[in-house]
Amino acid sequence: MCGIVGYIGPKKASEILIDGLAKLEYRGYDSAGIAMLENGKVIMEKKEGRLSKLADIVKSKYDANIGIGHTRWATHGKPSDENSHPHFDCSKKIAVVHNGIIENFHQLKEELKEDGHQFDSETDTEVIPHLIEEYYNGDMLEALQKTIKRLDGSYALVVINQDKPEEIFCARKDSPLVIGVGQGENFVASDIPAIIQHTKETIILDDGEIAKITKDAVEIMDLPGNNVEKEILKVDWDADSAEKEGFDHFMLKEIYEQPTALRNTLKDKFESDKVNLPDLNIDSEYLKGVNKIAIVACGTAWHAGLVGKHLFETLLRIPVEIDIASEFRYRNPLVDEKTLVIVVSQSGETADTLAAMRDSQKKGAKVLAVTNNKGSSIARESEFIFHTIAGPEIAVASTKAYTTQLMGFYLITLYFGQLLGKEMPKELYDGLKEIPVLADKVLQNTKDQLDKITAPFDGWDNSFFIGRGMDWYVSQEGSLKLKEISYIHAEAYAAGELKHGTLALIEQDIPVVAVATQQDIYDKTVSNIKEVKARGGYVIAVVQEGDEDISHSVDEVIKIPKVPSLLTPILSVIPLQLLSYKEAVKRGQDVDKPRNLAKSVTVE
CATH class of the missing domain: 3.40.50.10490 (Glucose-6-phosphate isomerase like protein; domain 1)
Structure with missing residues (x-):
């Protein structure tokens, strides 16, 4: 789930690493760090907290042309400077960044301690540079091969060694790693947004593959050491797609x-x-x-x-x-x-x-x-x-x-x-073709209602979403959006289940979002809404155009265009996304980077 970036070439590595990590901060933002080879030594800087704390220190401080970087989502060990990546070996010559989980790290750590290795962190990752150090005799590929044979779990590894100042090494098992191929420079990262502004030519590492990267070449082999020919894939979107382009988030x-x-x-x-x-x-x-x-x-x-x-x-x-x-x-x-x-x-x-x-x-x-x-x-x-x-x-x-x-x-x-x-059904073929236009219509119509429909959430840390059939499925997605970015506790229930326990949680003015777009069960959903209203709930209903009669039974109505009932989920979820976004902004939350979460869950 963590983010990894590596660079080798003629440019300032620190600037490329920091910019790349900024594109990957959605993968983890508990801490960040970089290691670079400068003046014959490995230099490391790392800080707990957001990347900006590290960027203020390093971006124009170093002239190194090779380095690796990491932004962390903590698994083993709390967020701290010590637990931040990269991690050193005892000699401070080998630096490693890692995404994944080493399941047998306790056993390996005790073994290494018995051999005299000293550890500075609580992380599982730190065993990796020490294992490389243990096996290194001048051949980094051999040391890396022997190391990964000892690892149980998942990993994407990127390594630099003071003794190999013109080479970056990496390996992958169950965690993503992509190599960016440039002209006189090469890159490595967890995900394409980190390197897309520099190159669209990429090589995807497969499980069990190891790579040696110089500024002019990429050499890939399997675990036994056989050379592997890899296809270069061209990315079909541009760097602007990974930028905010004037939006706040x-x-x-x-x-x-x-x-x-x-x-x-x-x-x-x-x-x-x-x-x-x-x-x-x-x-x-x-x-x-x-x-x-x-x-x-x-x-x-x-x-x-x-x-x-x-x-x-x-x-x-x-x-x-x-x-x-x-x-x-x-x-x-x-x-x-x-x-x-x-x-x-x-x-x-x-x-x-x-x-x-x-x-x-x-x-x-x-x-x-x-x-x-x-x-x-x-x-x-x-x-x-x-x-x-x-x-x-x-x-x-x-x-x-x-x-x-x-x-x-x-x-x-x-x-x-x-x-x-x-x-x-022919209506589904015809309806699907219209969905992009109708989605835009929902966006335009809903944005003017946002202040009004989020007001009922003010002062509340609990809320409910209800619906039947496909509306229940959309309710579950709406409740997830609200709780993951606004931190309001939100639960989604099948509306017909209210009488089986959930009504006990309804109190005066508690916000309840009711999705009622399925025509065959519309009347039954309205009956359930009335049960909520009778017990004091404040109900915001999402309905299709033409169902405005529900306004007599609810407090606010959000309308989506009339479509076949089977197609409503694509449209009815959009107001719930906007509602969650607006409420998170009102509460001052970090919308794009909610606490304790990361974008790609690449560990079990």
Whole structure:
């Protein structure tokens, strides 16, 4: 979950490292540090807290042309200067940055202590430079190979050594690492935004691969030491996409980018009145042999999966199980060669989802990945892929990634229906094409209501979201958005469950957001809303245009354009995103970097 940057070339390393870490601070912001080779010595600077504290110290202080940097999301050891990366060996010649978790570090640490090594931190990472030191005899690649053979767990490592002043070394297992290929300079990072302003030419390291990087060359090998030929991938978005472009926060920018992201995800997917997904590369014979679909995801992606389950079961009549990835493989799921497993991940590197995918493949299942990152581990290891073209998403709270994942599920469902020879509702084909325009309309209409609809949350640290069917799924995403960035405790309940306990929590004027867009159960949802109102709750309702009669039963109404009920989740979630954003800003919270959270969860 931490962010890593490395640079070697003719420019000032400190400036490139600090700028790169700023692009990766969404991956962790408990501390930051850099190590550079200058005047024949490794120089290290690191500070607890936000990157700005480190930047003030180092950005124009050093002239080094090679270095590594790190921004931390703490796992082992509290946030502190000592626990910040990089970490040294005893000689202070070898410096390492690490993303991941070393599960056997206690055993390794005790062993190293017995051999005379001294440690300065509580981290699992610090065993790595000491192991390299233990094995180093002039050959860094050999030392690194021997070191990683001792490590249990996950890692993306970047290493510099005072004795190798013109080389950077890196290795990867279960944590992302990308090499940026430049002209007379090269880069390494956890994610593309850190290097996109310098190069669009990238090499994605695979698990078990090691790289030696100089300013003019990149040499990659497998763990036994065999050379590996790697394809250079060209990034298809530009540096401006990773900037705020006048918005106060990345989250707000990404909310307003949703019409474009949806339009891009839809682009070239329709041929006449049919969905065309040739890149999915799935055939009807295989699909006819599938007797169950399993959807596996985490957080916001799991909420998108709930909508996907509803679509598959309603339109395809295929049974669907949906699991949180961290629970899936530990319950020994019933998965075999007749199961299609769909994994959903914005980054394509989510550790739990990746592990669930690999476990499913061992059981004989094929995997369809819905991801925003074509070069990710999940995308490369899955049999089928649907690429959501959301562009880079920097804010920790996901917005455009979620709505494009929903779009992906709609397109996949219609495409599967075609392959299976089922009659798909024409209104869905027509409605999907209009969604980008309607999403923009929701944004324009809702922004004028924000002050009014967030006022009921003033003074409250608890709130509720309710809905039925697909509205309940959207309610769960709305409640997650509110609590993760505003820190208001928010719970989402199926509206029909209120009488089974939840009504006990309703008190005078407590804010309740009710999503009521599903026409077949609209009247029942209104009845549940009246139960809340009868007990004093302050209700903000999200409804479709034409359902204004609900205004007699609620305190505020947010309207979305009229669409088929199956399509409402993409539109009804947008006001909930804006509501959460506005409330977080009012409370003075750090919207893009909520406490204790990071963007890409690359550790279990």
